[in-house]
Amino acid sequence: MPVPLKRYQKDFDYAYTFGVFPTLELLHHAPQQVISVLTHSKGQRNAGVQKIAALCAERRIRIEENDSSIERITNRGNDWAVGIFRKYEADLDPAANHIVLVSPSDMGNLGTILRTMLSFGVADLALIRPAVDIFDPRAVRASMGALFQSRFAYFDHFEDYQDQVDRALYPFITGTETALNDVEFEPPFSLIFGNESAGLPDEFRAVGTPVGIPITDRVDSLNLSIAVGVGLYASRFGDADAV
Numbered sequence: 001m002p003v004p005l006k007r008y009q010k011d012f013d014y015a016y017t018f019g020v021f022p023t024l025e026l027l028h029h030a031p032q033q034v035i036s037v038l039t040h041s042k043g044q045r046n047a048g049v050q051k052i053a054a055l056c057a058e059r060r061i062r063i064e065e066n067d068s069s070i071e072r073i074t075n076r077g078n079d080w081a082v083g084i085f086r087k088y089e090a091d092l093d094p095a096a097n098h099i100v101l102v103s104p105s106d107m108g109n110l111g112t113i114l115r116t117m118l119s120f121g122v123a124d125l126a127l128i129r130p131a132v133d134i135f136d137p138r139a140v141r142a143s144m145g146a147l148f149q150s151r152f153a154y155f156d157h158f159e160d161y162q163d164q165v166d167r168a169l170y171p172f173i174t175g176t177e178t179a180l181n182d183v184e185f186e187p188p189f190s191l192i193f194g195n196e197s198a199g200l201p202d203e204f205r206a207v208g209t210p211v212g213i214p215i216t217d218r219v220d221s222l223n224l225s226i227a228v229g230v231g232l233y234a235s236r237f238g239d240a241d242a243v
Contacts, residue, residue, distance in 0.1 A: 003035060003084060005069040008137050015135035017083035017145065018074050020048035025145025026083045027055040033085040036062040040070050043080025052081055074137075087135050090151040092124045094165065097235070099228060100126040100192040102158060102200060107132055109196060111142020112225040118146045120232040125152040126161050126190070158192075162207075165190065169208025172231055173200045174221065176212040183211055185235040193231070196224045 003014050014035060017023045020043070026034060037056055043049040044065075056063040070082050092098060099117055104110055110132050117125065125134075131154065132139065140147055155161040162169075170183065171192040192207070194200030199221065204210065213222060213230055222230070 005038075005066075005073055005084075007073060007075070010133045010136070012087075014084060014086050015140065016073060016137045017081075017085070018076070018079045018137050018141050020046065020052065020081045022140055022143075022145040023052055023081040023083040024048060024055070025148050026085055027052065027059070027061070029145070029148035030085065030088075031055075031059050031061065033088055034059075034061050035084045035086060036064070037084070038064060038066045038070050038073075038082040040067050040080040041065055042067075046080055049080055090153070092126060092151050092153050095188055096124045096151075097122050097188050098124045098126055098165070098167075098190040099232075100128065100158075100161065100190050101131065101224075102128040102192065102204075103195045104131050104224065106196050106224070107136050107138035108142045109223070109225045110134060111139040111144075111146075113228050114139075114143040114150055115146040116225065116229045116232060118149055120229075120236050122232060123150050125150060127152065127154045128158050128161065129154055129156050158204075158207075170211050170231075170235075171200050171204040171207050171209075172213065172227060173204055173210050174212055176205070176210040178209060178211055180211050180213050180231070180234050183209065183234070189235065191228070191231045191235060193224060193228055 008016055017026050037052060039049050053063060070079055071077060073082060099122060134152055168186040168189040169192060170189060213227060
């Protein structure tokens, strides 16, 4: 299925991977979604580009060398591969632990969170609108292809998500009485985080077990991706018996 090779827009029904490693992850974990692959002449001797060519040949995926299209799509001069793939839906596993992001607004944070989640064995992400586009190439690049090993779903309201799950809920919010190191996480659970600038709204203090991450008074909060990483680590290793 040929598609116009234009700079990415959210309303496209396809998206891009920029770079060799994310493109390899796409070919390994979601080959059924791949439309085609572009390579750059500068990457002919690159081992990753050679692996991409071999995978495309093995899986009968169209591949072409096209410097001008890569440079136009990416607006960069150092991406030696671009994957073009169909957007898709990936339902959450109701039996697995989830991360819930309420109105995330930063592409880099979203991608970093996807990668961090996988490193701690969590593959399910719920996004509460308004929320950034998980298929934006900036998010895909920041995830280093972790997107293609993840399950994700968008919800218009947190209540829509809550109606579909039966689990322990842990909203991470400042000023709570329960510190992270005092929580015993009961799987399956959902760790819930707010927007990068505003955090979670106050109504989340009445949801599940609100949790606070103890930090010094020299800063007012943590970066969202750092907070998610801390929460994931604590939920997996916080109990000494689980280490």
